[in-house]
Amino acid sequence: MSEPAFQDFYPENVAHCYGCGRLNASGHRIQTRWEGEESVTRFQPRPEHMAIPGFVYGGLIASLVDCHGTGTAAAAMYRQEGRAMDSLPAYRFVTASLHVDYLRPTPLGGELEIRGRVKEIKGRRVVVEATVSAAGLTTARGEVVAVQMPDHFSQGS
């Protein structure tokens, strides 16, 4: 059995995100893990994730990069501090900025692989670079600026 994903450690009150919340039955429920210095998410797009026949919708790609980035940011902070991901207080990150370059059309059909690297950790901010690949070919590149979430965010205020 594979080890738990970063998202498996999200506290219940922040586990409903459409991209990464394990408690959102209609969402993508992505799962991200370390592979050495890189974080990796694998995702199988469904037929409805179509842009034009045969190709993946760019919004889905952005969504995957987004939540891959926020998950990697949290995991990177735990790793930097040598803390287990189930230790308290929990680190929660939201997206401050999301940038995606679509390099070539992403074929719809096979699994996508998102690979991330931590570019910078500074104060409450973590910058994560990511690539999206299909069948070994990089089709998109992204950057996420994730900022540690203020406490009031999870209470809907």
Ligand SMILES: CCCCC/C=C\C/C=C\C/C=C\C/C=C\CCCC(=O)SCCNC(=O)CCNC(=O)[C@H](O)C(C)(C)COP(=O)(O)OP(=O)(O)OC[C@H]1O[C@@H](n2cnc3c(N)ncnc32)[C@H](O)[C@@H]1OP(=O)(O)O
């Ligand atoms: C392995 C982990 C396991 C455990 C994990 C545990 C918990 C994690 C759990 C869950 C994760 C949480 C949620 C998951 C759900 C969703 C994730 C998916 C992503 C989303 O779907 S989430 C929704 C969309 N997202 C928003 O709805 C954000 C709206 N926004 C704001 O709420 C504020 O805007 C905020 C909070 C971003 C900042 O506000 P603030 O007042 O707290 O902080 P402040 O402004 O002081 O910025 C502090 C430093 O970030 C820099 N900075 C700020 N903004 C920047 C930008 N745009 N570009 C570049 N840098 C920026 C500043 O320059 C400064 O940097 P410096 O300190 O170096 O000067």
